[in-house]
Amino acid sequence: MSGSRHEDLPDSVGAIGERGLIEAVTALLSGGPDVLLGPGDDAALVRVGGGADGREVLVSTDMAVEGRHFRRDWSTAEDVGHRIAAANLSDVAAMGGTATTVVVAIAAPGDLPTRWALDLTQGMLAESQLVGASIVGGDVVESDRLTVAVTVLGACAGPVVGRGGAEPGDVVAVAGRLGWAAAGLAVLSRGFRSPRAVVDAHRRPEPPYAQGPVAAAAGATAMIDVSDGLLADLGHLAAAGSVGIDLTSSSLEVAEPLLAVGAALGVDPLELVLRGGDDHALAATFPPGADLPAGWRQVGLVAGGEGVTVDGAAPGGALGHRHY
Amino acid sequence: MSGSRHEDLPDSVGAIGERGLIEAVTALLSGGPDVLLGPGDDAALVRVGGGADGREVLVSTDMAVEGRHFRRDWSTAEDVGHRIAAANLSDVAAMGGTATTVVVAIAAPGDLPTRWALDLTQGMLAESQLVGASIVGGDVVESDRLTVAVTVLGACAGPVVGRGGAEPGDVVAVAGRLGWAAAGLAVLSRGFRSPRAVVDAHRRPEPPYAQGPVAAAAGATAMIDVSDGLLADLGHLAAAGSVGIDLTSSSLEVAEPLLAVGAALGVDPLELVLRGGDDHALAATFPPGADLPAGWRQVGLVAGGEGVTVDGAAPGGALGHRHY
Secondary structure (H helix, E strand, O other): OOOHHHOOOOOEHHHHHHHHHHHHHHHHOOOOOOEEEOEOEOOEEEEEOOOOOOEEEEEEEEEEEEOOOEOOOOOOHHHHHHHHHHHHHHHHHOOOOEEEEEEEEEEEOOOOEHHHHHHHHHHHHHHHHHOOOEEEEEEEEEOOOOEEEEEEEEEOOOOOOOOOOOOOOOEEEEEOOOOHHHHHHHHHHOOOOOOHHHHHHHHOOOOOOOHHHHHHHOOOOEEEEEOOOHHHHHHHHHHHHOOEEEEOHHHOOOOHHHHHHHHHHOOOHHHHHHHOOOOOEEEEEEOOOOOOOOOOEEEEEEEOOOEEEEOOEOOOOOOOOOOO | OOOHHHOOOOOEHHHHHHHHHHHHHHOOOOOOOOEEEOEOEOOEEEEEOOOOOOEEEEEEEEEEEEOOOEOOOOOOHHHHHHHHHHHHHHHHHOOOOEEEEEEEEEEEOOOOEHHHHHHHHHHHHHHHHHOOOEEEEEEEEEOOOOEEEEEEEEEOOOOOOOOOOOOOOOEEEEEOOOOHHHHHHHHHHOOOOOOHHHHHHHHOOOOOOOHHHHHHHOOOOEEEEEOOOHHHHHHHHHHHHOOEEEEOHHHOOOOHHHHHHHHHHOOOHHHHHHHOOOOOEEEEEEOOOOOOOOOOEEEEEEEOOOEEEEOOEOOOOOOOOOOO
16 A cells, blocks of 8 residues: 555644544545445444345444543443443444444453453443343453443344435434533533532433434434534534534423533533533434424424524534543 | 452452453353353354344454554554454454454554554455455544454354364364464564564464365364464363363474574474464364365364363463463
């Protein structure tokens, strides 16, 4: 290979950034006859075994690094296990699928308590069992930086729902909580431990796993799990579908604990709802006039154009989100 | 959960060790109706999608940490990519299967050259293409410790071959090189760069991928990939099958470059063959009187008892192996 194609890229991982590097790496991948849906969605869809009897399998992988994605002083080992598993399991739900199989690789410092690693595993097991998935194997290596890589396999009973299918006129709807985990993170970041409801939401998100297959069966045209924040993740849906999305702020539920956190910390609770990630709510688009399934609430509409607006106006500020 | 079951375990990851922690974690896993072969083999075999039409899928995951499993000053990024992919792809071959799908998670320091990450990917891609597998997705995160987690999916066209099926009287045979990568490691560890053949074998092992399905079709009763060394990995086969294995030293080929390294470094080249890992040769057992397929050579016999002997005697020293 030659590096000539890479010469115009920023020259370090820090400069190109995680997303930039993901895009550059993805550009190298070439697919294949058994790659039905490649990189760039919540999970890939592949045919394993080849041929007409090959089974379509969803697969997604994620890596969590201590100090960046979780902190041992903010969460118990079991909490971290729940959280890391939830982030992966919800990627399969966001395709309209159900996770069946989990493998885990753990890089652990020598001074990590054995108990911590086992409790982490228990947390991942308990979260996986919520969807009926089994942890079937993994790897353990010593490293000075505690790192957990999880890969989830799953399957769709019905249609697979990618990110790119939204059409102008479609209804935008969400299932699950928005802003709760971000409110918990805001509280913990300032040294507090309450309101307990939002701290718990940060430690153990409650993704609406079952709503993924429900939305697929109801005809969802596109779907994503909200891990980076509603604005950012709807931005991904809009970009993948070459459409615009307009949110109606009055339809976004701001729950009581978020009002309390907003008041206590001097932040706008609607910003938590719009930008907070890690609750792993599901956001999907449905054809005009579709009956939304129970558990889904309309929050906006798909339009022409591009990007995400709120009440017709561009939202201010960055769309990003810290994941701790 | 309660930690009462864990109280008699060594209290840190360093004290319990990688293998000990893998065993303790594995003891927590409970399987399930769609887990056909759980942890403890080269790969797990699961049914994804459930029900009679569920497809049987092999899955295996491994994590490689810089400074422990690879060194940037000893290998190019492409070499590291080849090596990490090979270690995973050969796990599927060792079940009698063929890998179809690879996902990769990379934790990279901010000062890692972008080019290094892309060349790593190219190496993994090229190695995966040797067996027709596609890289379909992954994750990139920043971390101060360069770490690569790879998960491979695959399938068996014929029977799945686990570790536990060896019977007394079976023939023990190997396919692929033994001791070459260890010789390369020994050379590099002493600051040398030749013989080039063994250094290259360390940097880019050449697992005999196709021999996995070949052995399965020929009736192999048990199989493993030699990643920890022949003695150690046959020890795993012996333990899983509750049998003993006796190797015949005269049947173990000691190639010329290994003789040269042995002479230059003052090590017994047979020790490299017996204890060297990371060539990812395949070791398998076949029923008595079976015609060994081309590419396989008999190196011993399965007997009653337990453990691994060489010419009827217990080998001295530890069975372990450094992986750099």
